[in-house]
Amino acid sequence: xxxxxxxxxxxxxxxxxxxxxxxxxxxxxxxxxxxxxxxxxxxxxxxxxxxxxxxxxxxxxxxxxxxxxxxxxxxxxxxxxxxxxxxxxxxxxxxxxxxxxxxxxxxxxxxxxxxxxxxxxxxxxxxxxxxxxxxxxxxxxxxxxxxxxxxxxxx
Amino acid sequence: xxxxxxxxxxxxxxxxxxxxxxxxxxxxxxxxxxxxxxxxxxxxxxxxxxxxxxxxxxxxxxxxxxxxxxxxxxxxxxxxxxxxxxxxxxxxxxxxxxxxxxxxxxxxxxxxxxxxxxxxxxxxxxxxxxxxxxxxxxxxxxxxxxxxxxxxxxxxxxxxxxxxxxxxxxxxxxxxxxxxxxx
Numbered sequence: 001x002x003x004x005x006x007x008x009x010x011x012x013x014x015x016x017x018x019x020x021x022x023x024x025x026x027x028x029x030x031x032x033x034x035x036x037x038x039x040x041x042x043x044x045x046x047x048x049x050x051x052x053x054x055x056x057x058x059x060x061x062x063x064x065x066x067x068x069x070x071x072x073x074x075x076x077x078x079x080x081x082x083x084x085x086x087x088x089x090x091x092x093x094x095x096x097x098x099x100x101x102x103x104x105x106x107x108x109x110x111x112x113x114x115x116x117x118x119x120x121x122x123x124x125x126x127x128x129x130x131x132x133x134x135x136x137x138x139x140x141x142x143x144x145x146x147x148x149x150x151x152x153x154x155x
Numbered sequence: 156x157x158x159x160x161x162x163x164x165x166x167x168x169x170x171x172x173x174x175x176x177x178x179x180x181x182x183x184x185x186x187x188x189x190x191x192x193x194x195x196x197x198x199x200x201x202x203x204x205x206x207x208x209x210x211x212x213x214x215x216x217x218x219x220x221x222x223x224x225x226x227x228x229x230x231x232x233x234x235x236x237x238x239x240x241x242x243x244x245x246x247x248x249x250x251x252x253x254x255x256x257x258x259x260x261x262x263x264x265x266x267x268x269x270x271x272x273x274x275x276x277x278x279x280x281x282x283x284x285x286x287x288x289x290x291x292x293x294x295x296x297x298x299x300x301x302x303x304x305x306x307x308x309x310x311x312x313x314x315x316x317x318x319x320x321x322x323x324x325x326x327x328x329x330x331x332x333x334x335x336x337x338x
Contacts, residue, residue: 015168015312018283022316030327043327045269048337082209084265098268106211106265113209136337 039102050100052133054090054107054145058124061152065128067091074120081117082110090129100133104145107131111147118150125152168312175307177314178242178290181249181281184274185240188252191274192232195259199226210263217261228255239281242291249286253278269324276320283313 026041033042056078057065068078069091079088085103086094087110096103111127118124129145198204204222212219220228232255238248257275260266287293289307298304332338 012169015310019168019312019316023319026320026323030323033327033331039269040267041272042331043269043324044331045324045328046332048335080208084209084263087209102264109211110209113211 039099044099047095047097047099048136050096050133050135051093052096052100052103052131053093054129054131056090056111056127056129058121059126059128060123061125068127072118072121073123074118076114076118076121078114081114093132096133100135104131104133104143108145111145115147115150122152125149167315170311171308172311172314173307174284174286174309174311174314175289177281177284178286178288178307180277181242181245181286182240182290184252184278184281185236185238187274188236188239188256188278189233191256191271192229192236192259195229196233199229204229205263205266209265211265212263213261219262229259231255242287242293243296245287245291245293246282246285249278249282253282273320273324277317280313280317280320283316285309 029039029041030043033039033044056068058068058070058072059065066072072078078090082088085098085106086092087103087106090107098106107129111129115124115127126149127147131143131145132140133143134140195205198207204225206219206222219225232252235248235251235255238244239252253275256271256278260271260275286307288305294304
């Protein structure tokens with residue numbers, strides 16, 4: 001009987017702990033969504049009417065800029081490396097389904113990721129994304145995103 | 156004499172009631188979960204997982220399974236989702252489905268969509284409830300074994316949390332638009 005009471009007591013408290021935790025997490029998510037670019041538990045369900053496109057280029061050690069659609073040392077293809085959230089075809093003007101801030105953040109991280117995960121490319125020193133966006137129909141606005149520098153040399 | 160506020164909150168949290176409506180949600184959750192995971196199944200059929208392409212983790216601390224184990228866990232979602240819908244080993248299936256979908260959603264920021272986050276909320280609520288007592292194979296199997304029928308009732312606090320989340324979704328969506336001058 002005492003053991004049963006203890007178990008019931010623990011469950012009684014566990015219920016309240018779970019409820020308070022969920023409400024607190026939700027409050028943090030809902031309020032924090034106004035300050036960060038990502039909106040986990042922010043529930044801003046209606047995306048803005050914003051579009052974007054980008055020319056993503058490889059910059060080689062001699063300073064030349066090559067579109068990612070050109071043949072790539074190591075045989076890489078951009079759509080094989082990056083596919084999420086419309087990032088697989090950045091040259092096409094498209095709706096920023098997750099909002100502009102999130103999309104541009106993804107693109108910036110994507111060129112960093114590609115710079116780090118293309119070891120067979122011995123000539124590219126960095127990637128650049130020349131982004132054009134239209135925020136709620138206004139614009140266009142252009143911005144440049146540059147990846148981290150990568151070491152060059154034979155793979 | 157009026158019940159003090161703390162007592163009222165306690166009585167709400169500890170209240171019990173019918174879970175039959177949530178059993179319908181459980182049935183719908185299986186196919187919805189499979190539909191949500193379809194892009195991951197498609198990639199997995201080609202031997203690809205999220206980490207083979209660009210992904211953006213929330214933090215270095217988040218655990219990443221070895222590829223083979225992740226693939227096994229992903230494919231196991233097919234029987235788990237079916238079991239969830241038909242109500243077979245309902246508690247195990249619901250906890251697994253909620254656990255995997257949550258884990259998978261937070262593997263990469265690119266996985267995040269509000270409707271997927273809402274699916275996580277609903278699956279978690281389902282996993283916290285004693286379901287499988289109505290409209291479920293578990294209930295039929297109990298009857299066939301001659302075991303006493305369990306009434307489809309239970310503590311309602313997970314249902315209250317699910318309702319709270321539904322309210323938050325509407326309020327947060329509305330407020331975000333109201334304070335946006337473009338709207």
